[in-house]
Amino acid sequence: MVIAYSVVISLVLSVIWPLIQSGINAFGVWIANSSETSPVLAPFIYGTLERLLLPFGLHHMLTIPMNYTSFGGEYLIQTGASAGTMVYGQDPLWLAWVTDLINFKDAGNMAAAENLMATVIPARFKVGQMIGATGLLMGVALAMYRRVDPDKRKRYRSMFISTTLAVFLTGVTEPIEFMFMFCALPLYIVYAILQGCAFALAGIVDLRLHSFGNLEFLTRVPMSLKAGLGGDIINFIIACVVFLGIGFAVAYFMIGKMKFATPGRLGNYNDESAEEPATVAQQNAAAGKEGCQAERIIALLGGRENITLVDACMTRLRVTVKDAAKVADKDAWKAEGAMSLLVKGNGIQAVYGPKADVIKSDINDIL
Numbered sequence: 509m510v511i512a513y514s515v516v517i518s519l520v521l522s523v524i525w526p527l528i529q530s531g532i533n534a535f536g537v538w539i540a541n542s543s544e545t546s547p548v549l550a551p552f553i554y555g556t557l558e559r560l561l562l563p564f565g566l567h568h569m570l571t572i573p574m575n576y577t578s579f580g581g582e583y584l585i586q587t588g589a590s591a592g593t594m595v596y597g598q599d600p601l602w603l604a605w606v607t608d609l610i611n612f613k614d615a616g617n618m619a620a621a622e623n624l625m626a627t628v629i630p631a632r633f634k635v636g637q638m639i640g641a642t643g644l645l646m647g648v649a650l651a652m653y654r655r656v657d658p659d660k661r662k663r664y665r666s667m668f669i670s671t672t673l674a675v676f677l678t679g680v681t682e683p684i685e686f687m688f689m690f691c692a693l694p695l696y697i698v699y700a701i702l703q704g705c706a707f708a709l710a711g712i713v714d715l716r717l718h719s720f721g722n723l724e725f726l727t728r729v730p731m732s733l734k735a736g737l738g739g740d741i742i743n744f745i746i747a748c749v750v751f752l753g754i755g756f757a758v759a760y761f762m763i764g765k766m767k768f769a770t771p772g773r774l775g776n777y778n779d780e781s782a783e784e785p786a787t788v789a790q791q792n793a794a795a796g797k798e799g800c801q802a803e804r805i806i807a808l809l810g811g812r813e814n815i816t817l818v819d820a821c822m823t824r825l826r827v828t829v830k831d832a833a834k835v836a837d838k839d840a841w842k843a844e845g846a847m848s849l850l851v852k853g854n855g856i857q858a859v860y861g862p863k864a865d866v867i868k869s870d871i872n873d874i875l
């Protein structure tokens with residue numbers, strides 16, 4: 509059947525896919541050549557689309573070519589031992605460009621340095637993500653924390669601090685995005701548009717900086733200052749502060765107005781059985797309805813004898829059971845903190861957000 513269906517699908521795609529591929533190619537050519545024709549619109553579309561593709565895991569289709577191929581630009585090195593060598597992609601391009609600036613300044617060739625500064629615009633498709641990780645998402649995370657039920661903020665403080673610190677330092681944004689991506693989809697769409705606006709700033713003010721997180725950014729500050737990018741650093745800090753305020757205001761309003769169940773509110777809670785995380789021994793001792801969350805979830809699944817396999821992805825607890833009829837209904841799962849429940853045959857998926865993997869480990873420890 510796989511062979512039969514593959515033949516049919518391949519015949520259909522042989523007709524349809526070239527049209528789609530030509531559209532993708534045209535979009536790529538437009539992005540790559542948009543420095544002068546679309547200095548603001550192209551980064552906006554790229555930044556928004558890249559965030560919208562993230563839930564599907566397809567954002568690398570844009571980011572990898574942009575960072576490491578001619579899709580992200582090409583640059584001919586003008587100084588040093590590598591002079592005359594062409595580099596491709598945003599990260600190699602930025603490093604080569606800054607190195608040439610420094611070498612021209614050190615040689616006293618200020619005319620060449622000024623020409624290079626005026627004619628090359630690197631990092632158009634990266635600095636927006638830096639603003640997002642340093643400012644916009646920090647504001648969203650602060651809003652989510654302020655919307656946590658007042659009596660539970662102390663318990664959630666460490667989770668928010670550790671998550672925001674990881675995002676701020678490394679530039680890997682998923683830990684915060686997955687906290688609200690599925691439980692507050694309209695907020696995520698607005699966030700993606702705001703992220704696009706952050707990218708668009710590179711076409712409005714000088715933001716010729718590039719890094720994969722603030723740890724790398726700090727190591728590149730001396731190089732940036734030596735190349736004459738002090739004004740860009742100031743612009744970057746101002747942009748981060750502004751977007752932090754925007755992110756906080758928008759997220760705080762939308763979470764409250766639209767009653768999104770972000771972490772720590774409206775049923776989206778961690779285990780309520782104890783103020784501190786329980787040990788495995790304590791979990792085993794706390795059996796039954798009044799026990800820990802893992803024990804209660806086992807009961808919702810129809811008991812230990814009904815469970816075949818327990819696994820999890822980034823946001824979902826995935827369980828295979830013997831008899832799906834023994835599994836509790838969606839209301840019971842929501843009362844236990846699940847945001848949604850999907851049942852397909854003997855496969856059960858309970859959406860718990862980032863804590864799904866922890867719940868999986870707790871259940872497996874008990875079993």
